Amino acid sequence: MRKIPAELCVRCKGNKHLCGLSSCPIVERFRTIVNITLKVSAKESIDGSTPPSVVVGESSYPRVSLLFNVPPGVSGEDAREYENPKDWWGKRSIYEILNLRSSMISNVLKTKVDDVWKLYEREISLTTVSENPVLSMSKVNGEIKPSLKFDGYLMPRGPSINSADIKVIENPKLSRLMEKMIFDDVKASEGVIELYKNNHDLYKIINALSMGLLGRKKSRKLVPTRWAITAVDSVVGKDLLSKVREYDSINEVEVYFQQYLGNIFHVILYPSSYRVAWIEIWHPLSLWSNELVISELSENYWGVYDFMDGGYMAARLAVLESLENRKRSAGVIIVREITKDYFAPLGNWHIRETVRRAMQNKIATLDSLSKGIEFVESRLSKGVNLKSLKSVNGILTQRAIDSFLDYQGKH
Incomplete structure (x- = not known):
C-alpha cells in the first residue's frame, strides 16, 4: 500500500483525512474484514458460489496452496461481481473493489502441482473456467486469518482459512471449445491461442492454464497464477506480433x-x-x-x-x-x-x-x-x-x- 506516515495516522484516527484520501483505507478494510470474519467464524463449513475465483500460490513449490475464493452466503449471479474485471472497469472505485475482495473467503487447500486430474475429477478446476458462478461447500478447520493481501499482479485477497475438503454442489458450465481443449493433447500455448481466437474470456484462459487444464496430458501441472497471467499475455501477444510485423505502417x-x-x-x-x-x-x-x-x-x-x-x-x-x-x-x-x-x-x-x-x-x-x-x-x-x-x-x-x-x- 501507499506509505502514509504513522504519526499522521495517529493524529488522524481515521476521521480527519490528513493523508488526503476521501476515507481511511485502514478503517474501511478493517470494517469489511471484521464483518465477514464474524459471519463465518462459528461455522464448520462455508457455503457460497465462486465467481469463479481461484489463485494457485507459488511458495513451497511443488506443493502449493490452492486458494478457492467464495463470498459466504452469496450464490448464483450475485457472486459474479466479486471477480469481474471487464465489467468493473469505469464503474467500481478502489474502495468498492477492496470491499468486494475483502468479502470473499480464501479456502486454502494444500495440493501437489501434478494433482491436476484429481482436481478435475472433483470438478474443482472446472469451476474456475465455468461460464457461470458455481455453488460449493468447504469444510474448514483452524482459525480464520483476518487479513487482506495485496499483489502487483493478482487481485487483492481477503481473509483465509484452511480447508479440509471442497465440494462442488452445482455443475460447472463450460463452453464446448473449453471442454475440447481440456481433452485435446496439444501444447498449452496452442490451447491458449485457440481459445483466445474464439473470443474466450482472457481471465478464464488464465484460470485454465493455472489449473493445468491445457497442455500435453502427461505433463500437465498446476501453474502459479502469477506466472499464468504473464504467460497468457506473452503467448497471445507473441501470436499477434507475428501478424502485426507483416502489416503496413500507419501514416500519421x-x-x-x-x-x-x-x-x-x-x-x-x-x-x-x-x-x-x-x-x-x-x-x-x-x-x-x-x-x-x-x-x-x-x-x-x-x-x-x-x-x-x-x-x-x-x-x-x-x-x-x-x-x-x-x-x-x-x-x-x-x-x-x-x-x-x-x-x-x-x-x-x-x-x-x-x-x-x-x-x-x-x-x-x-x-x-x-x-x-x-x-x-x-x-x-x-x-x-x-x-x-x-x-x-x-x-x-x-x-x-x-x-x-x-x-x-x-x-
Whole structure:
C-alpha cells in the first residue's frame, strides 16, 4: 500500500483525512474484514458460489496452496461481481473493489502441482473456467486469518482459512471449445491461442492454464497464477506480433488516452516498424514511492524486451490487439502515470483493460513524432521531459538516422 506516515495516522484516527484520501483505507478494510470474519467464524463449513475465483500460490513449490475464493452466503449471479474485471472497469472505485475482495473467503487447500486430474475429477478446476458462478461447500478447520493481501499482479485477497475438503454442489458450465481443449493433447500455448481466437474470456484462459487444464496430458501441472497471467499475455501477444510485423505502417502520429483508478495512460503510435518504449512515472506518495520515480523498458522489432514486466505485458497485449484489428503496424510509446490516488495494488488487470479502452479513444493526430511527444508532455501531471529518457531518445535518434539514410538513397 501507499506509505502514509504513522504519526499522521495517529493524529488522524481515521476521521480527519490528513493523508488526503476521501476515507481511511485502514478503517474501511478493517470494517469489511471484521464483518465477514464474524459471519463465518462459528461455522464448520462455508457455503457460497465462486465467481469463479481461484489463485494457485507459488511458495513451497511443488506443493502449493490452492486458494478457492467464495463470498459466504452469496450464490448464483450475485457472486459474479466479486471477480469481474471487464465489467468493473469505469464503474467500481478502489474502495468498492477492496470491499468486494475483502468479502470473499480464501479456502486454502494444500495440493501437489501434478494433482491436476484429481482436481478435475472433483470438478474443482472446472469451476474456475465455468461460464457461470458455481455453488460449493468447504469444510474448514483452524482459525480464520483476518487479513487482506495485496499483489502487483493478482487481485487483492481477503481473509483465509484452511480447508479440509471442497465440494462442488452445482455443475460447472463450460463452453464446448473449453471442454475440447481440456481433452485435446496439444501444447498449452496452442490451447491458449485457440481459445483466445474464439473470443474466450482472457481471465478464464488464465484460470485454465493455472489449473493445468491445457497442455500435453502427461505433463500437465498446476501453474502459479502469477506466472499464468504473464504467460497468457506473452503467448497471445507473441501470436499477434507475428501478424502485426507483416502489416503496413500507419501514416500519421496518433495519440490515445485513458485513465482509471489513479492510473493515467497515454499511447503514442507513430509511422515505423514495430518497436515499443514503456515508461512508468510514479508520483510522490504513490503506491511504491515517496518521490518521483521513472522506470523504462524497451522492446525491439523482434519482440525482445529488456526484462519481464507483468504490467508491460498486459499493456502491450492491448496495443497489439488494436493494431491487429486495424491490420496496421506502428512504433509505440506507452506512458503510464501512477498517482497518489492509486493507494492499493489491485493486480494488473486494470492496466490491460484501461489500455484497451485507451486504444478506442484517440485524442490527437500530429505530423511528427517530436510533436506527439511534446503534446503528451504537456498533459502529464508531473513535469517530465520524455525526450531526455533513454528509451525515447533512442527512438528519436534511430528515426533521424533512418531518415538520413533514406535521403541519401534517393540522391
